[in-house]
Amino acid sequence: MPSVRRLAAILAADVAGYSRLMGADEEGTHERVKAHLRDLVEPKIAEHRGRVVKNTGDGMLAEFASVVDAVRCGVEVQRGMAERNAAIPPEKRIEFRIGINLGDVIVENDDIYGDGVNVSARLETLAEPGGICVSRVVRDQVRDKVDLGFDDLGEQQVKNIARPVRVYRVRDRGIPAEQPAPASPQPLPLPDKPSIAVLPFTNLSGDPAQEYFVDGMVEEIITALSHLPWLFVIARNSSFAYKGQPVDVKRVGRELGVRYILEGSVRKAGGRVRIAVQLIGAETSAHLWAERFDGSLDDIFELQDLVASSVVGAIEPKLYMSEIKRAIRKPTESLGAYDLYLRAQARFHRWTVKASREAIDLLRQAMVLDPAYASAAGLFACCRVFQQANSAILEEEEIVEGVLFARRAVETGGEDPEALKLGGWGIFVLAGERASGLRAIERALMLNPNSADAWSVCGWAQAFCNRPAAAIEALQRAMRLSPVDPRRWSFEGGFALSHLVAGRYEDAIEWANRALDAQPRSPAVVGYKAVACGHLGRVEEGRASVARLRELRPGFTVASAEKALGKFASPEVLAIFLEGYRKAGLPEE
Helix, strand or coil: CCCEEEEEEEEEEEECCHHHHHHHCHHHHHHHHHHHHHHHHHHHHHHCCEEEEEECCCEEEEEECCHHHHHHHHHHHHHHHHHHHCCCCHHHCCCEEEEEEEEEEEEECCEEECHHHHHHHHHHHHCCCCCEEEEHHHHHHHCCCCCCEEEEEEEECCCCCCCCEEEEEEECCCCCCCCCCCCCCCCCCCCCCCEEEECCCEECCCCHHHHHHHHHHHHHHHHHHHCCCCCEECCHHHHHHHCCCCCCHHHHHHHHCCCEEEEEEEEEECCEEEEEEEEEECCCCCEEEEEEEEEEHHHHHHHHHHHHHHHHHHHCCCCCHHHHHHHCCCCCCCHHHHHHHHHHHHHHCCCCHHHHHHHHHHHHHHHHHCCCCHHHHHHHHHHHHHHHHCCCCCCHHHHHHHHHHHHHHHHHHCCCHHHHHHHHHHHHHHHCCHHHHHHHHHHHHHHCCCCHHHHHHHHHHHHHCCCHHHHHHHHHHHHHHCCCCCCHHHHHHHHHHHHHHCCCHHHHHHHHHHHHHHCCCCHHHHHHHHHHHHHHCCHHHHHHHHHHHHHHCCCCCHHHHHHHHCCCCCHHHHHHHHHHHHHHCCCCC
């Protein structure tokens, strides 16, 4: 049959997060997608006088003679899917993305080709899970014929299409409200070297209490990959910002600025564990590699090594296995201690004084089982630093104990960048030994240049050493490695401190305000703002910041500031703080 051309409305749809869903439950996902297509999507296409051109496993392509019919069909499909998903947990939902275009197509043997089809497929990749994107010609044709809104997403350069395409998001009350945030209008540029984000794995154990174990597994894989200097690895905090939500890998790739996404699931039952992992190209959603790893909990570190090594091998086949083995670290041979350490990490990442106390209790138990566990000692010291910085009044013996564990972490950490970072920061703040603390932090960065946390801690340390330029450079590295970090306010607070030290008080206030918008209960950042206001002579604003600071830290005075900061801040930095506090109205005693 010869090919013919005709004008048609093309609807393209696919399943968001299909690789992740298949990795978690291959047969169940396949059957559920088939059921949705059979019971909802295909009947709706027939009802609106369209025809299914082809199914693609995770999606389908349909053709309509009327663009109004195509849009109405798309909206009703999304309404129907919203109803079907209402009682299903977000991580298990089948959600379609739909793109609709009107254009000239080539028809051959019941299949269709051409730019009209290609544009609809590209529009589908720009849609959010549960959403619809259309081209300008579609919007212009239907805007007065349907009761829908159209949000202008601007000109988009889409793959294999020479001209930019004006894209509109269809807005309808029937489309699910629980959608991920829109894609960043300016995607982060891709690094020169291979880049990857390891997203939170799905817990298939059927026990919410095992969440800490699953998260710990992901953190270990991130750490193993981060040891490779040639690989750009997104930090844990930014990766975990996507925890518990349906993931569109293309959106994640744009938001984090990476080429690859690693997804997976962990099933822990009795003494056995199964890890299912899949590597996906963020730009194309292409499924590049997948593997399952089974083993006993006694071999958990070997499994972690194998997962990390296999991912690296999929990205760069020429990498020598010996380099991978040297990069991957086993934190401890004691599974009991490691399990306690994972639990402590889960507590610490809640970022509250109460949770840090709970973490300390778990770390004590871990170090009874393994006294040489350097990372546990470092995390213990970091908990003490956090408590001191967040209004907890520490006894002298608690500070001494924190210093003891900080030194233990650095002395026994060897090639462990996590232990060196945590222990170095503890030595810097709790012992007041700026040079040795900073040396440990810099050693951690030499071993693991992809640690956003280490770059952030390095930035804070450099600022307190009166090196604002080096501090800002380090904090910029941290922010690039973790661009959607839930604790971005910590980076912003570091910028406020750096500009304060440099004497750029207006900039310090601007950065402090950004940090306080996200975390208004940070005594340190409130203090930076008070000091900057004092130096600028902003009397009322300075007094308000001082009042807020004393609300967060009752009884805080110039004398107590001198005692706390005098231990680790350089004399020049201390003078800036004390003068600014006095001018802002902080009481002397």
